[in-house]
Amino acid sequence: MTFSPADIAAIQTPAVLIDLDIAIANIGRFQRYADAHGLRVRPHVKTHKLPEIVNLQIAAGAVGITCQKVSEAEAMVAADSAVTDVLITYNIVGAEKLERLKALAKKVKLSVVADSAAIVKGLSDAFRNEVQPLTVLVECDTGANRCGVLTPEAAEALAVLIHTLPGVVFGGLMTYPPAGGEAAVEAFMMTAKTRIEALGIAVPVITSGGTPSMMHAADAPVTTEYRPGTYVYNDRSLVSRGACGWEDCALRVLTTVVSVPAANRAIVDAGSKILTSDLLGLTGYGHVRGRDDIVIDQLSEEHGRLISSGPIGLSVGDKLQIVPNHACVVTNMVDAVYVAGNGLASVESWPVVARGKIV
Amino acid sequence: MTFSPADIAAIQTPAVLIDLDIAIANIGRFQRYADAHGLRVRPHVKTHKLPEIVNLQIAAGAVGITCQKVSEAEAMVAADSAVTDVLITYNIVGAEKLERLKALAKKVKLSVVADSAAIVKGLSDAFRNEVQPLTVLVECDTGANRCGVLTPEAAEALAVLIHTLPGVVFGGLMTYPPAGGEAAVEAFMMTAKTRIEALGIAVPVITSGGTPSMMHAADAPVTTEYRPGTYVYNDRSLVSRGACGWEDCALRVLTTVVSVPAANRAIVDAGSKILTSDLLGLTGYGHVRGRDDIVIDQLSEEHGRLISSGPIGLSVGDKLQIVPNHACVVTNMVDAVYVAGNGLASVESWPVVARGKIV
Numbered sequence: 001m002t003f004s005p006a007d008i009a010a011i012q013t014p015a016v017l018i019d020l021d022i023a024i025a026n027i028g029r030f031q032r033y034a035d036a037h038g039l040r041v042r043p044h045v046k047t048h049k050l051p052e053i054v055n056l057q058i059a060a061g062a063v064g065i066t067c068q069k070v071s072e073a074e075a076m077v078a079a080d081s082a083v084t085d086v087l088i089t090y091n092i093v094g095a096e097k098l099e100r101l102k103a104l105a106k107k108v109k110l111s112v113v114a115d116s117a118a119i120v121k122g123l124s125d126a127f128r129n130e131v132q133p134l135t136v137l138v139e140c141d142t143g144a145n146r147c148g149v150l151t152p153e154a155a156e157a158l159a160v161l162i163h164t165l166p167g168v169v170f171g172g173l174m175t176y177p178p179a180g181g182e183a184a185v186e187a188f189m190m191t192a193k194t195r196i197e198a199l200g201i202a203v204p205v206i207t208s209g210g211t212p213s214m215m216h217a218a219d220a221p222v223t224t225e226y227r228p229g230t231y232v233y234n235d236r237s238l239v240s241r242g243a244c245g246w247e248d249c250a251l252r253v254l255t256t257v258v259s260v261p262a263a264n265r266a267i268v269d270a271g272s273k274i275l276t277s278d279l280l281g282l283t284g285y286g287h288v289r290g291r292d293d294i295v296i297d298q299l300s301e302e303h304g305r306l307i308s309s310g311p312i313g314l315s316v317g318d319k320l321q322i323v324p325n326h327a328c329v330v331t332n333m334v335d336a337v338y339v340a341g342n343g344l345a346s347v348e349s350w351p352v353v354a355r356g357k358i359v
Numbered sequence: 360m361t362f363s364p365a366d367i368a369a370i371q372t373p374a375v376l377i378d379l380d381i382a383i384a385n386i387g388r389f390q391r392y393a394d395a396h397g398l399r400v401r402p403h404v405k406t407h408k409l410p411e412i413v414n415l416q417i418a419a420g421a422v423g424i425t426c427q428k429v430s431e432a433e434a435m436v437a438a439d440s441a442v443t444d445v446l447i448t449y450n451i452v453g454a455e456k457l458e459r460l461k462a463l464a465k466k467v468k469l470s471v472v473a474d475s476a477a478i479v480k481g482l483s484d485a486f487r488n489e490v491q492p493l494t495v496l497v498e499c500d501t502g503a504n505r506c507g508v509l510t511p512e513a514a515e516a517l518a519v520l521i522h523t524l525p526g527v528v529f530g531g532l533m534t535y536p537p538a539g540g541e542a543a544v545e546a547f548m549m550t551a552k553t554r555i556e557a558l559g560i561a562v563p564v565i566t567s568g569g570t571p572s573m574m575h576a577a578d579a580p581v582t583t584e585y586r587p588g589t590y591v592y593n594d595r596s597l598v599s600r601g602a603c604g605w606e607d608c609a610l611r612v613l614t615t616v617v618s619v620p621a622a623n624r625a626i627v628d629a630g631s632k633i634l635t636s637d638l639l640g641l642t643g644y645g646h647v648r649g650r651d652d653i654v655i656d657q658l659s660e661e662h663g664r665l666i667s668s669g670p671i672g673l674s675v676g677d678k679l680q681i682v683p684n685h686a687c688v689v690t691n692m693v694d695a696v697y698v699a700g701n702g703l704a705s706v707e708s709w710p711v712v713a714r715g716k717i718v
Binding site: 015068094096097115119141145147148149150257259260261262273274276277278279298301302303316317328333334356358 | 373374405449450477507616619621631661688691693
């Protein structure tokens with residue numbers, strides 16, 4: 001048992017527990033798949049926001065990290081991590097952020113994305129007087145309907161613009177695909193790559209991501225790099241998709257029963273301020289380990305309501321472990337996580353250095 | 360305009376803006392209602408988590424504050440605030456938290472709640488050797504189906520237990536009612552009060568709360584004290600209930616358009632890491648000020664997707680202000696908020712001192 005009963009008894013709740021042995025196994029599982037298929041791995045740090053886990057990912061073979069915001073990348077680079085290569089998969093807008101991006105580019109190998117001429121021009125203007133140009137990938141919408149150019153032709157046009165303007169170099173193509181979107185990724189990216197290469201412009205990287213269908217990443221063989229995030233911890237949404245089992249969930253919320261007002265109802269001290277309201281299409285706000293009969297049917301900020309199909313059989317003071325619907329957002333709610341395993345002599349509290357880094 | 364165009368241009372996004380002039384008007388509106396009906400006001404700090412706003416609430420006439428967790432109360436008391444009287448409306452469980460509670464009780468007039476003999480006994484054991492006993496109110500379930508004893512008879516039994524045990528004194532009755540639950544509050548509380556008083560035990564406080572129906576608080580005349588939280592800022596959920604208008608919403612999320620991938624779609628840099636996934640029964644994740652045609656139909660952690668019924672007419676770099684569904688949870692996502700109004704010479708950044716205080 002990674003966390004002993006004495007460990008659990010000593011931790012004030014609610015709290016986030018990380019089982020490093022499970023996390024390391026999760027990291028290894030995907031790294032082996034990627035290695036077998038010639039895919040580079042560039043994990044998204046949003047799930048853990050911890051330099052210590054970045055180091056485990058890099059030790060396992062990751063080529064660098066993915067961040068979503070400039071401040072998140074700054075935090076990971078400033079921390080004592082082995083990071084030397086960062087991709088920010090976000091359109092960077094605004095003079096202050098572009099200044100921060102320039103400072104960051106002096107510290108690590110940095111690349112960003114763009115999905116419009118406005119973004120590319122902003123990056124070019126910011127970097128045109130820098131010694132080192134900024135690597136810019138074109139973000140492509142392969143079905144997620146979020147950011148990204150809508151067609152391979154638009155990707156080509158933007159690649160040409162990047163290739164033409166000073167201060168920036170074209171680094172390839174990036175997408176955040178819908179789950180199961182490998183065929184769409186392959187079709188879009190192959191067309192865009194062919195068109196861009198036909199102009200004599202190299203497409204060194206085609207990067208895709210997303211844990212839900214990561215074990216099918218090689219079904220889009222045009223992909224050179226993959227960016228899973230949640231895979232390191234897993235969560236209830238991934239169990240519900242069949243991507244893993246409960247025993248593969250490295251992150252749990254430790255909580256205490258504070259009230260048992262009725263025979264089938266208990267209230268715990270974990271509410272939306274730690275579990276969050278993310279449903280990800282599920283019913284209920286998490287899975288109570290070992291209690292398939294319980295539904296967490298309602299959260300307020302500091303209360304979670306547990307309803308059982310029968311007598312709930314809990315007492316005030318009982319501690320429970322909840323696998324949240326979505327691990328990444330839970331990480332962002334706490335200043336520190338409790339960590340055990342990987343040969344640590346005792347439970348440690350690790351500050352979540354990139355928590356709340358939204359700008 | 361409380362935030363000038365130059366102020367808005369200078370703030371990196373996403374960010375939380377607080378219009379103090381609106382907040383002060385909101386505080387005054389309910390204080391006047393409460394004063395007119397002989398109700399004491401004990402605001403819940405969860406909405407703002409700021410000592411500066413506590414001071415405004417106390418200056419307006421609040422008798423003290425409500426907190427939900429020990430760490431939240433500690434943060435508010437440690438900060439430079441005028442707080443001398445704190446009610447923690449939560450069952451306190453566990454040796455470490457009881458120790459923290461004892462330390463806090465030495466600094467301010469403190470009361471807590473309990474809804475079971477187990478909680479009362481824990482409090483009594485912790486405080487039996489203290490000079491000053493702890494004031495304990497009985498939490499009553501008047502229809503919210505969260506914590507609380509289920510019947511006036513159970514409230515009476517717990518009041519008797521508190522009255523009997525050492526280290527604790529009975530302080531009255533507390534409820535978090537369902538919206539529109541004034542009749543249920545009156546019936547439950549009047550019966551419990553009558554029964555307890557018939558035993559010769561005084562019921563000095565009957566405290567209720569909740570912003571949605573606060574302007575009907577006096578419809579439960581047994582109530583002596585009211586604990587609104589969201590009223591200081593208001594939010595989309597309260598506008599949708601008709602409790603206020605958009606012009607009464609003091610908290611907004613400032614965000615920047617980072618992509619306009621299609622004619623009717625734009626992506627902003629505010630996602631669930633600032634707006635949260637709280638729906639509170641609504642469709643969509645917030646209201647874009649001045650743009651009734653836009654629905655925020657999807658959030659990921661760092662992206663908000665805006666869909667318009669017609670051409671969206673936005674450009675990369677445009678800044679928008681979003682009224683979130685739920686103000687309290689947004690406050691908890693950021694380390695600091697940007698504040699203007701109330702005669703401040705310029706925009707200030709105030710640390711959210713009680714952010715993330717979950718234990």
